[in-house]
Amino acid sequence: MSSWLPTNPSSRRWLGLAPTYLVIGIFMLFPMIIMGTYSFMEANPYGGVKPVFSTAAYIQLAWEYDLDNTLIFNPGYLKIIWRSIELSVMATVICLIFGFPVAYYITLQPENRRNFYIYLITIPFWTNLLIRTFAWIIILGRNGVIELPLLSLGIIEKSLGMMYSDGAIAIGLTYSYLPLMVLPIYASLEKLDFRLLEAASDLYASRLAIMTKIVIPLSKPGIIAGCILVFIPCLGAFIAPNLLGGGKKLMLGSLVQFQFASARNWPFGSALSMLMLAVVVIVLILYARGAKKSTAGEKATES
Amino acid sequence: MSDKLSPSTKGRKILPVGHYRGLGVWNVAFLFFLYMPIAVLIFYSFNANRMVMLWGGFSFKWYIKAFNNTAIQDAVINSLIVAFFATVLSTAIATVGALVLARGGNFRGKTMSLGLITLPLMVPEIVTAVAMLIFFAAIGLNWGLGNVIIAHVTFCIPFAFMPIRARLEGMDTTLEQASRDLYASEWETFRFITVPLLMPGIIAGAMLAFVISMDDFIITLMVSGAGSTTLPVYIYSMIRRGLSPEINAVSTLLLLFSITIVTAYWVVSKKTQTKTVH
Amino acid sequence: MKRTLSIVAVATMALSVGMAQAAEELFIYNWTEYTPPELVAKFEAETGIKVTVDTYDSNETLLAKLQAGATGYDLVVPSQNFVPIFVSEGLIQKVNVSGMSNFKNIQERWRNPAWDPKQEYSSPWQWGTTSFSYNSENYSGKGESLKEFFEPNEEASGRVSAFQTPDEVVNLANIYLGLPFCSEDPAEMKQVQDLLVAQKEHIIAYNSETMSDMLTSGEAIITNHWSGFSRLGRLTGAPIVYAYPKEGVIGWYDSLVVPSSAKNVDNARKFMNFMMDPVNMAMLTVNQGYGDSIIGSSKYYTEELKSAPEVNPPSDVPVIFATTCSPKAQSLIDKVWMKVMQ
Numbered sequence: 001m002s003s004w005l006p007t008n009p010s011s012r013r014w015l016g017l018a019p020t021y022l023v024i025g026i027f028m029l030f031p032m033i034i035m036g037t038y039s040f041m042e043a044n045p046y047g048g049v050k051p052v053f054s055t056a057a058y059i060q061l062a063w064e065y066d067l068d069n070t071l072i073f074n075p076g077y078l079k080i081i082w083r084s085i086e087l088s089v090m091a092t093v094i095c096l097i098f099g100f101p102v103a104y105y106i107t108l109q110p111e112n113r114r115n116f117y118i119y120l121i122t123i124p125f126w127t128n129l130l131i132r133t134f135a136w137i138i139i140l141g142r143n144g145v146i147e148l149p150l151l152s153l154g155i156i157e158k159s160l161g162m163m164y165s166d167g168a169i170a171i172g173l174t175y176s177y178l179p180l181m182v183l184p185i186y187a188s189l190e191k192l193d194f195r196l197l198e199a200a201s202d203l204y205a206s207r208l209a210i211m212t213k214i215v216i217p218l219s220k221p222g223i224i225a226g227c228i229l230v231f232i233p234c235l236g237a238f239i240a241p242n243l244l245g246g247g248k249k250l251m252l253g254s255l256v257q258f259q260f261a262s263a264r265n266w267p268f269g270s271a272l273s274m275l276m277l278a279v280v281v282i283v284l285i286l287y288a289r290g291a292k293k294s295t296a297g298e299k300a301t302e303s
Numbered sequence: 304m305s306d307k308l309s310p311s312t313k314g315r316k317i318l319p320v321g322h323y324r325g326l327g328v329w330n331v332a333f334l335f336f337l338y339m340p341i342a343v344l345i346f347y348s349f350n351a352n353r354m355v356m357l358w359g360g361f362s363f364k365w366y367i368k369a370f371n372n373t374a375i376q377d378a379v380i381n382s383l384i385v386a387f388f389a390t391v392l393s394t395a396i397a398t399v400g401a402l403v404l405a406r407g408g409n410f411r412g413k414t415m416s417l418g419l420i421t422l423p424l425m426v427p428e429i430v431t432a433v434a435m436l437i438f439f440a441a442i443g444l445n446w447g448l449g450n451v452i453i454a455h456v457t458f459c460i461p462f463a464f465m466p467i468r469a470r471l472e473g474m475d476t477t478l479e480q481a482s483r484d485l486y487a488s489e490w491e492t493f494r495f496i497t498v499p500l501l502m503p504g505i506i507a508g509a510m511l512a513f514v515i516s517m518d519d520f521i522i523t524l525m526v527s528g529a530g531s532t533t534l535p536v537y538i539y540s541m542i543r544r545g546l547s548p549e550i551n552a553v554s555t556l557l558l559l560f561s562i563t564i565v566t567a568y569w570v571v572s573k574k575t576q577t578k579t580v581h
Numbered sequence: 582m583k584r585t586l587s588i589v590a591v592a593t594m595a596l597s598v599g600m601a602q603a604a605e606e607l608f609i610y611n612w613t614e615y616t617p618p619e620l621v622a623k624f625e626a627e628t629g630i631k632v633t634v635d636t637y638d639s640n641e642t643l644l645a646k647l648q649a650g651a652t653g654y655d656l657v658v659p660s661q662n663f664v665p666i667f668v669s670e671g672l673i674q675k676v677n678v679s680g681m682s683n684f685k686n687i688q689e690r691w692r693n694p695a696w697d698p699k700q701e702y703s704s705p706w707q708w709g710t711t712s713f714s715y716n717s718e719n720y721s722g723k724g725e726s727l728k729e730f731f732e733p734n735e736e737a738s739g740r741v742s743a744f745q746t747p748d749e750v751v752n753l754a755n756i757y758l759g760l761p762f763c764s765e766d767p768a769e770m771k772q773v774q775d776l777l778v779a780q781k782e783h784i785i786a787y788n789s790e791t792m793s794d795m796l797t798s799g800e801a802i803i804t805n806h807w808s809g810f811s812r813l814g815r816l817t818g819a820p821i822v823y824a825y826p827k828e829g830v831i832g833w834y835d836s837l838v839v840p841s842s843a844k845n846v847d848n849a850r851k852f853m854n855f856m857m858d859p860v861n862m863a864m865l866t867v868n869q870g871y872g873d874s875i876i877g878s879s880k881y882y883t884e885e886l887k888s889a890p891e892v893n894p895p896s897d898v899p900v901i902f903a904t905t906c907s908p909k910a911q912s913l914i915d916k917v918w919m920k921v922m923q
Contacts, residue, residue, distance in 0.1 A: 007383075020399075118417075119566075128535050128554070237427075253429045270433070
């Protein structure tokens with residue numbers, strides 16, 4: 001029965017990987033390459049592209065032709081890109097601050113309870129992003145779940161106006177990706193040897209020192225992985241900015257989606273996507289380098 | 304031993320090393336924050352008032368309306384068809400990929416393969432969505448629901464991959480070695496030992512892929528054609544129509560469905576763990 | 582073996598759901614909340630054709646979808662200024678509307694319109710106006726001028742919403758500033774840009790969908806609105822008043838057209854003919870609250886509809902229909918909008 005399988009281990013490997021390469025290669029890599037080429041073409045005024053080489057899309061990122069056709073510097077899109085990065089960093093940091101103690105707490109639990117906590121935390125994540133964001137509209141809206149009791153108790157007099165603001169977007173983003181921060185940190189902390197902590201306290205280390213000098217450094221790989229897993233989706237998010245931000249404060253994700261829907265500027269949308277990919281690649285390279293350093297460091301301390 | 308730690312805790316319970324006051328409270332607050340929107344969503348689905356934010360009494364009418372809505376029924380069927388095919392195909396592809404990557408040792412191109420298989424996770428969804436839209440438009444592929452299925456298979460692969468690979472890495476190889484020692488052929492070993500041992504991981508991967516496919520919105524929105532509206536895309540159009548409790552009702556039902564699948568996933572995972580502890 | 586075969590059979594069947602159209606189907610792609618279920622049910626009962634409705638939120642999205650090559654739609658519903666674009670891009674096909682049996686029911690003034698002079702492509706759906714609406718309980722103004730929308734007073738500032746798509750917002754600005762539509766003059770468009778950028782200070786959201794909800798909940802006091810959609814909001818009991826500012830309102834006309842890639846052209850033509858029957862058109866108009874262009878349909882209107890202000894613009898308010906802009910003018914509009922959105 002095994003005669004139809006090649007016996008050479010190398011060809012077997014590639015046979016097993018072939019479906020993956022085929023599917024992801026054809027339906028993801030190749031489309032992204034096409035997208036890259038589109039970013040160097042001219043836009044068709046009614047949507048689509050004209051196969052004419054043009055760097056107009058990339059120029060549009062930072063410059064524009066004023067209404068009287070002079071090329072001037074336009075910080076508008078850079079502002080949007082910067083705002084997206086800012087909001088993503090903020091969401092990442094909030095997730096980290098909220099999520100680390102939770103991951104740590106779960107590690108302190110007995111084995112059988114841990115899985116239950118993990119299960120509790122992942123359930124909201126596996127549910128539809130749209131629904132979860134929509135719930136926040138009900139919560140933050142005028143006369144919504146937060147305001148109504150406050151208003152009727154007289155604690156506030158008029159609406160707090162929480163919806164359609166940067167804050168609402170930040171809350172939406174944080175809420176969507178919080179579990180993605182907790183899980184990697186937990187995975188890292190799980191491997192923590194508690195005897196190290198006890199040894200430290202035997203040596204008169206304060207509780208604070210134990211946390212900052214032992215726990216946190218040892219869970220660094222998990223922390224970094226968590227940050228990346230939150231930062232990247234936040235960067236491309238467009239549901240939270242649209243539904244919670246009122247479409248006023250465009251972020252990268254909604255800007256890209258806009259180019260393919262209303263603005264009919266596919267090359268520019270492609271250029272923006274390539275930019276996003278570039279940011280992601282940079283982050284991943286930094287992560288890979290950092291990971292190499294820390295494993296080297298670990299190996300050094302072990303020896 | 305722990306007395307040295309906190310001389311100021313006179314009379315208060317002394318916590319063991321590594322424990323910190325307030326962690327439990329923090330955790331509860333965290334879970335509250337996590338579940339509050341879901342509770343709100345479910346609660347308001349019973350709102351008799353059409354204006355979702357103003358409570359007007361308790362009513363099941365939105366659920367009845369949702370069940371009678373043929374457009375929703377069509378959307379659910381579409382979602383299930385897509386999720387079924389996406390799950391089967393992506394899990395199969397991920398299984399063979401995981402077998403190679405977890406068992407194949409260190410070969411040239413291993414990092415690249417790992418990178419490729421997790422690529423859909425690393426790229427922001429909007430970029431994937433737009434790239435696929437461009438691709439299907441450029442090659443003129445218009446298989447309606449088929450387009451959606453292809454897209455879903457692609458981004459479900461890494462989700463199916465992770466549990467399978469984790470299972471493989473934690474698997475005890477002694478049984479397989481014993482089988483080979485007893486002169487079983489490679490195929491027989493694979494079929495009668497490896498696969499059954501791996502099955503919990505495969506099932507876990509399949510469930511993850513299924514849930515991810517059922518919930519996907521952005522990519523489906525960009526790629527979908529006529530008559531291929533899935534449930535999340537339909538919910539989006541409902542939100543655009545106005546915020547009524549019917550959206551909450553449909554969302555709650557979808558939520559319950561996803562929770563059921565995820566719960567099943569965790570039950571299976573627990574069985575996985577008990578099996579490996581000898 | 583048998584199991585494998587049955588799985589393959591199911592798979593093939595399911596895939597063919599997406600690939601080929603089965604007998605007697607019709608796929609309509611329309612604006613959200615624009616296709617009454619009872620109308621669809623009536624058509625299905627009369628003809629036995631199964632109808633599926635998908636939705637989009639703007640002309641631009643429709644154009645983008647068709648440009649991207651999305652097929653499978655048999656009927657789409659663009660506004661009048663988009664019909665020539667669809668024709669020139671080859672996205673819709675001739676279906677000889679003037680040869681249909683109910684063609685004679687179209688009112689004179691709407692026959693062979695400027696955007697379809699030989700009535701080859703399009704058949705009537707609804708026409709209406711675009712203006713703004715306000716919440717009369719929260720707002721003391723009377724909607725007498727577009728100034729209230731573009732330069733709101735303190736009462737409404739920070740609670741104004743405009744559409745998410747550029748064309749109608751820009752055109753309202755044109756009306757307010759007394760400029761022609763589809764201007765190719767950068768200086769004129771600069772005025773529009775300045776107005777819209779200044780308006781942004783007072784805007785709470787750019788939204789083309791949940792305007793009535795925002796007015797009802799108080800999230801917004803003034804919103805960009807369409808006549809019929811505003812009426813629907815009013816009918817739910819909310820104090821929504823549709824404004825007819827003195828400078829004028831935008832007129833638009835939506836028609837049914839058949840995409841070139843449609844698979845059920847005959848069924849599409851049947852539906853177009855079905856809609857030109859006064860009884861059916863009246864059903865649509867009562868449900869939607871816009872205007873229709875079929876002779877005799879007003880016989881079937883309800884009393885409420887006959888007197889609704891949204892359907893009867895005052896005679897002294899200009900109703901200006903948008904025309905198709907040249908690519909140069911369109912790119913100016915897009916530029917202005919991008920500037921506003923930044």
